[in-house]
Amino acid sequence: MLDVLVVGAGPTGLVHALWLHSQGVKVRIIDRTGAPGTTSRAMAVQARTLELYRQLGLTDEVVSAGFRTPAMNIWARGKHRARIAVQDIGRGISPYPFILVYPQDFHEKTLVAKLRSLGIEVERNTELLSLEDKGEHVASRVRRADGTEETIHARYLAACDGASSTVRKQLGIGFEGGTYRHVFYVADVELSGLDNAGEAHIALNGEDFVVVLPYSSDGKARFIGTVRDERAEHAENLTFDDVGHEAMASVGIHVDKVNWFSHYRVHHRVADRFRQGRVFLMGDAGHVHSPAGGQGMNTGILDAINLAWKLAAVIHGQAPDALLDTYATERQAFARELVKTTDRIFSLVTADGGFANLMRSYGVPLIAGVIYTIGSARETLFKMVSQTGLAYKDSPLSEGRAGDVEGGDRLPWVNVDGQDNFEPLPVIGWQVHVYGTATPGVRAWCLRNGVTLRQFSWADEHGKAGLKENAVYLLRPDTWVALADPEGSADTLDAYFTSRS
Template sequence: MQPQPLKPQVLIAGAGPTGLVLALGLARRGVAVRIIDQASGPGQASRAMVVHARTLEFYRQLGFAQQVVDLGIPIHAVHLREDGEEAAELPLGDIGADLSPYPFVLSFPQDEHERLLVEQLRAAGVEVEWNTALEHLEQDEWGVRAVLLQGGQRVNTSAAYLCGCDGVHSSTRHALGLAFDGGTYDHLYYVADVHTASANRDIMVHLDANSFALMLPVRTAGMQRLIGIVPESGSDNVIFDDLRPRLEALLGIAIDQVNWFSTYRVHHRVAASFRVDQVFLAGDAAHVHSPAGGQGMNTGIGDAVNLAWKLAQVLRGDADAALLDTYEPERIAFARKLVATTDRAFQLIVAQGAGGRLLRNWLVPHVLPALAGFDAARRALFRTISQVRIHYHDSALSGGRAGEIIGGDRLPWVPGPDGADGHDNFAPLQTLDWQLHVYGVVEPQLAALATALHLPLRAWPWSTAAEQAGLLEDAAYLLRPDLHVALALPRQETDVLQELIAQWGLRFGEEEPVPPPQ
């Protein structure tokens, strides 16, 4: 194992999923990183549960997506219940078939998730420094100086950049003096991990005018996660036994063990900025929202992936520092949109008026299952919840259009011939680098330029699958290291490619990423 660097290039405050993925993305690219957390170790509660397809695609790049899938539980269906009886079923299964190599919704508890990420980071030569808090920071054009509180002692450290991934009550955000505007929902919510008499591998949802209750599988051993609204009682001092009889009746379960129970208030907030000079915010430090759709943790991981490759390129001298200016506009735009949409969805779910009753009593149990029978509706639902539709069309780093693909889109997935494993168009992306993709014939001038630039060029024969994915025959697509299309070139225009490379000072092929552990 490599020793912890005394002079890190990047200091990360917070070792939840966002900070861990950021540290791993940097370490795999050869960046010296230091990661701290005030907790004594990884979380002990399941907390965030859902790992979406987009996150698994990122994990495939890092070499451990299959481990997560093997440890998690694919959700096969959503059962909608009313007055203690099943009202409708929404089948999920491989709802995103042909859209992603991970066409399902996966349940994987956050504590196990964090332990896996810590192990991956350790294999990359970086140890999390637990029991260590960020107490103070200062910055100038040369970098960031920080004071850490570690084991009761104050420790001075410095780095080129500091990334605050330290949660809703972020010390980093407070030190920067950034506003965290938004609000708090009126209702009191509960969350519990319980063991039931019968195993369940689906999602159970109960909706009515006075309550909302959801159950989904946590662990293969039969543990279930319960989430819902605490009935109004005028007091926040609620214990699980106050809720047990009603929950068992509404969800049709018998609870024989309670491992964890807590109540909480739900916030919806976005930081005024995700960057101040050499300091960045990501994950819950930058944005929090309702649990609708299981988007929170996955969005934080998306922040980490976006930031990691940009920091690495700049620190390695493979791009101009201006590349870092694209992080905030790309991620804050999505965070604001997500907070707005999940807020509306959550407000409708719990609304007491006619609109809420219409949603709960008619649209959800009757219209949604009917729509799920149509492929187009199922694909639209998967694109929305899985985060594969996230795009950066307005980014200064995006341009062009070829077929249905616009600069800033996620590269659409094209399976290998006859579904051959490892031969799809995502397989080469595990090198964590920029690359050109062509689906058809490569023009000689493009091949020559790619060779001169040391820019990897991957080509596939034109296929029906590529056409169905929205790609254009013989077009060229310049891919960023995070699977997004920077340039879509319908005629393999080398002049446009050279202009973007010059604009951002991009350099390719000068350093190999650290391979994932075998």
């Protein structure tokens, strides 16, 4: 029998299928569309995503194909208010301290090609009609473009089928939240007339604004803005000529060509539950929010990775079913917090009225400039946007503290004389890190249980990163810290797994 049926071949579904296959799980992936998307849509690939892509051998390809944003410029009423250098904003935090722009259409093609190289084809023009959880497996009825139908039997179903998820609706799972009243537009354009066109720009002009995100060195960029007047009431007929051009004109932008234009209303919603029996919701099927910070696609990818290693463990008989409940516990809590955070930012950016205009014109540039000059604030901002600060401290899988590192934290990245503690394992799995010397008991425990032991010669850089000498750090297959033991004891390792079956 098939292990997992993945419904939806956007980045979330594709990454989920890749991670499952890499762990020996039998997987099929279907999508009702005839081909990958051909428009840019999501743009940013965050540092935490790039760190995890190393385990699939994808990072170098994505980084080399993407566009590193050197700086963010803030304009207000035609005047340049701030320039924030971001090319190394996360230096010392991640091996990928930059903001990478890699349009989703290119991104999806890369993931599809990786799957194909492993012998897995996305089954296109294949629509999910219905599903039934039969207790021991899920039976899914699908229809292909030629009208033929098939019932696919799989032990689990992963719903990655977007905000209008068929799976979520058929299961009757609530999707509480709301919709912002503003109509937004996105456009992929070729532009001229803008100084430093290879850098990102936010142009604020009263109630009109435009975000400019370049994704090549030859003038191609993504525009994001709002439609605020009576034209928003008839958004179905909008074209690029209908949107506000005041902010663009205020900074000298001339649009030479529009390659793609779309408009939408932004929702903020989180599903009532991320798991129902043998079915799991991921990505936009489980949570949608404003585009502030470029979090959406990356959050879906981290959903996919979080669930994939847990499914593999249960399918291979290495863990009880209860492990799968921690997917919902960890990812739903993060989704709810993310929606709150992006909602606050979004509300500030889109608020109406004189005071809001004043804040956008003068307050936002001032605050942004101050944050950039304060190291701790800049570090906090990078960790939040890049998702390198994401932790699962309240998870039942998280335990202990050693130094400044707690169970549930992302392991601090440290590179000492070229020795990178994020170097991926040949096979995705658990690992133990010791910065200093592991005891004979720990070495024997790792050998006996088939867990990779990695020892790093103690250096001052480890202490500065918050690690404790000779402590044991047990890492989950997705490289978050499961257990931090300051005593470096094999008994503690044994007790961790025994208590969780």
